Amino acid sequence: MSEDQKRADLVAKHAATLEQAIDAVHTRKSWSPYKDSPSTKIHGPDKPGAGKAAFEARLNRPFEIELPGMVEWSGEEVSPFTQEPLGITYPLCDPERVIEAAKTSMPAWAKAAPDVRIALCMEMADRLYERNFEMAHSVMHVAGQSYTQSFSGSGPNALDRGIEALAYAAIAMANVAPTAEYHRKFGADQVALEKTYTLVPRGVGLVICCASFPTWNAYPAMFASLAAGNPVVVKPHPIAILPMAIVVETCRATLAEFGFDPNLVTLAADTLAEPVAGRYVDHPDVQIIDFTGSPRYGSYLESTVTGKLLYTETAGVNSVVVESVDNLAESMRAIARASSLFSAQMCTSPQVVYVPGEGINTADGHVSFDEVAAAIVSEIDAIVESPKVAAGIMGAIQGQVSLDVVAEAAAAAEDQGLAILRQSAPYDHPDFPNARTCTPLVIAARSEHKEMYADERFGPVLFIVAAESGDAAAAEATELARTRGTISCYMYSIDEAFIDRWVDVYAQVGANLTINLTGAMWINFAAAYSDYHVTGLNPAGNACLADLSFVASRFRIAQRRRPILQGAA
Amino acid sequence: MSEDQKRADLVAKHAATLEQAIDAVHTRKSWSPYKDSPSTKIHGPDKPGAGKAAFEARLNRPFEIELPGMVEWSGEEVSPFTQEPLGITYPLCDPERVIEAAKTSMPAWAKAAPDVRIALCMEMADRLYERNFEMAHSVMHVAGQSYTQSFSGSGPNALDRGIEALAYAAIAMANVAPTAEYHRKFGADQVALEKTYTLVPRGVGLVICCASFPTWNAYPAMFASLAAGNPVVVKPHPIAILPMAIVVETCRATLAEFGFDPNLVTLAADTLAEPVAGRYVDHPDVQIIDFTGSPRYGSYLESTVTGKLLYTETAGVNSVVVESVDNLAESMRAIARASSLFSAQMCTSPQVVYVPGEGINTADGHVSFDEVAAAIVSEIDAIVESPKVAAGIMGAIQGQVSLDVVAEAAAAAEDQGLAILRQSAPYDHPDFPNARTCTPLVIAARSEHKEMYADERFGPVLFIVAAESGDAAAAEATELARTRGTISCYMYSIDEAFIDRWVDVYAQVGANLTINLTGAMWINFAAAYSDYHVTGLNPAGNACLADLSFVASRFRIAQRRRPILQGAA
The missing domain is CATH 3.40.309.10 (Aldehyde Dehydrogenase; Chain A, domain 2)
Structure with a gap:
């Protein structure tokens, strides 16, 4: 099958779900393409064990992933449940090389149609859902979440936030007509122009993840940037790398399978002793920063980053x-x-x-x-x-x-x-x-x-x-x-x-x-598509998961116009 | 007639034009509710003379306008056509008092429905169009534009940019459902919630205008901020105050007529010797800054303003x-x-x-x-x-x-x-x-x-x-x-x-x-609704006139949710 055909099939495969997601963010009803219970009644008898085994097979060895600019291997995760090191090492990479690779990946991705980019992201989400038992154990053993919360909150609930961001990206990009005809009389002249409006991505996106809930904010940030044509560098917290390494691995494999440069999604692992975020934040090619984490570093970014898009979620009281x-x-x-x-x-x-x-x-x-x-x-x-x-x-x-x-x-x-x-x-x-x-x-x-x-x-x-x-x-x-x-x-x-x-x-x-909420629903449960998360009106963060403002600036519009040739008008 | 009825009538009066504007930004065809020729065939025989007389009546006297925190009167405009001072003085106001008054004006405006706010802005635009011969002479004699350009470029073409911003504001705000019902099973419990989503303005908007084309960027910035519920402080260039003073006067009268606080739109005139922009820029209650002007001050703002929305259009080569x-x-x-x-x-x-x-x-x-x-x-x-x-x-x-x-x-x-x-x-x-x-x-x-x-x-x-x-x-x-x-x-x-x-x-x-554009249309003419102006991708500015990103962050969304009462569900 040709690459174009594969991509067209992928768009078709996810079209109905995307439509439903767009409908959900408009109606804000309860909806998800996924199930957030780990019950074997839903997932069958084999998946839980296979997921656990997949997680265990990760332990005490390097996380095999090919990344640009690899320099050395390191890892310092410790399970909150065993208080033992996970023993997994990750490649630490040279930021210059990672950003260079991301930039190289960008033109072909920018050229792909928005619906292709969105379908790719939805495919990534589906594959991550498929691996969600592995993800659940991984989040458990870096973040400390219980098994069921890890399965739901860091799985489907987080993926839903990602798909919600895709819905908004689809809405915002569809709002821009790709072409137009312009007819107007100037004096005695009837002027006829054809206009073309090109969506142009901004640049490399940096996604800085927190240690306690690594995937939840990462998915919307990653998918919003990717949908708009930007490559993303994922910078996990050094004590909670594994879940995001699995995410990056999955995204890269999906991209490669459909003929895109896997360096559209890279992993910027670092160590507590030598944090690397600042080198990415300060790099002129990094044009979008999504940050989730401590109010201290968040407000440092909020008070120092200029000339770039900055989306933060920190915390409040x-x-x-x-x-x-x-x-x-x-x-x-x-x-x-x-x-x-x-x-x-x-x-x-x-x-x-x-x-x-x-x-x-x-x-x-x-x-x-x-x-x-x-x-x-x-x-x-x-x-x-x-x-x-x-x-x-x-x-x-x-x-x-x-x-x-x-x-x-x-x-x-x-x-x-x-x-x-x-x-x-x-x-x-x-x-x-x-x-x-x-x-x-x-x-x-x-x-x-x-x-x-x-x-x-x-x-x-x-x-x-x-x-x-x-x-x-x-x-x-x-x-x-x-x-x-x-x-x-x-x-x-x-x-x-x-x-x-x-x-x-x-x-x-x-x-x-x-x-006045009581009963079975946790009062602090926030449902993607229905509940907005963070208003941007107080010190707990400037970004909202998710609204139009979360996506509308991640791409820009460049236009060209020229006279319609006579006879063609 | 009750205030509510007057406002409802105003919404009805402008509804069809707003619909057409929304259609125009989607199709990006040629469209305008206004005529950009000063021909008396369009405007009748009296308007040109009356407009000129209105302008001349402004000369050599104070510009009578009541503003909060007035301190002294000053004016230093000189006509590029006569090289004589206009002799008009304007009130200089204490920024603290202006901002305080703007803040006071905000809650009632925020409470008004988005369609009421948009209709008020469209009414302001219509009234400015009515005064466009006066505006044409005013722009001529501060900026140096020719009469015809001043009439069109600083009149209907500029107002079109404002209405275009209103169209995007309408689209962005309509994208947020005002209420929703949420039904989901949690365990054995069927949970039913009613949710309310409130659009919340960000804060005081500051609109800094340039000397050569004062109205063109001001209208979209003012209308975008106002539509989203924010008051605006207009800071004209000290050598080109008159056009914006007329704008502010018109906006204030319109607001007052429909029962809103005129301090939703104020004028921050200043002098070359004592520029006042910085005091507004640095004020914590100023949350939105729209700047048009020199690359020097624009890039200063771009590299120093944090924690606020900043929209710039400077210049390039x-x-x-x-x-x-x-x-x-x-x-x-x-x-x-x-x-x-x-x-x-x-x-x-x-x-x-x-x-x-x-x-x-x-x-x-x-x-x-x-x-x-x-x-x-x-x-x-x-x-x-x-x-x-x-x-x-x-x-x-x-x-x-x-x-x-x-x-x-x-x-x-x-x-x-x-x-x-x-x-x-x-x-x-x-x-x-x-x-x-x-x-x-x-x-x-x-x-x-x-x-x-x-x-x-x-x-x-x-x-x-x-x-x-x-x-x-x-x-x-x-x-x-x-x-x-x-x-x-x-x-x-x-x-x-x-x-x-x-x-x-x-x-x-x-x-x-x-x-390859030749003929009657000026190649550097940019038509609102059809041509995007500024991409935000190079040093000539970070904002686009107009797209969703120009409006989508000027308001935020706060939600509340509660169980649907039994029997009411």
């Missing part, structure tokens, strides 16, 4: 306002679960729960602040009680640094005489006796302890803050969002006037708000 | 490649006219004409480099010959600085022994004997004189450069575009293989290319 509730236990269970999920190592994990100091109204009458706090602690204890449940929800702690965060918070609370409502402690992981685990620390505080709870603490630390009133709580929560950034805020209230009073304020400070 | 032509005189006439229009004080004026040193092929046989150059000079002379024609095309020189540019170029050419093919000289303006005029200086050069012709010279200076070949000419032209920036490039060739060989290269360096 997410809050819950509990003004009143229908059912106390159900609401506090929702908060407890969100605070426990992946041991609060998520950008959507709540850190501060504001409760009026005088207590709140419930359907069963008034309850005190202490009773509300006790309900949250009790719901966390209920999770911890069963090691199996705890393991499925909390997973492991990615790095020692998060244990330090918890210890520092506990020490600071004691220093200031704050009540520790729940001590953090390891729980016994049923499958990995050596897992680095830590249940949530819960501290009671008042508004005057703001400097303690208003700093982002990346780990299982929850502050329950006594506010003067429900309105004071919402005022503090929105001010916290505005000044410290937030990705997800939560509110519980049965007073519609209270809700009405505050929703616009939350919007103005760029806080996405979940109201 | 536009080139013509003459590889071969059908009809020598017609092609050279097109180049001569483009080089003469507004005395080359346009961002689309050519500065360098590359011609193979060995000459070119024409339908009438081979002609030498000297013959090509002579044809250009002769076509310029033909314009200069008739003062009436010269006045209509060349207008006046905006400032002494452009005369200095011409004198410096002539001196440098003589220093380096380059042939001056045509000396520049004033021409006698038929209506304004004291007009500051200057016909094009034409210099013959070779590739080795690149440092002379590769610097932008803002004024009537044209270099005709002998290249080694047509391909060498195109190689130089595209390299010039890449390194020095360009907004419009031109090419003449009857060799389709040559054209095919180079169009992609022009696109890659972000050069919009006009090929």
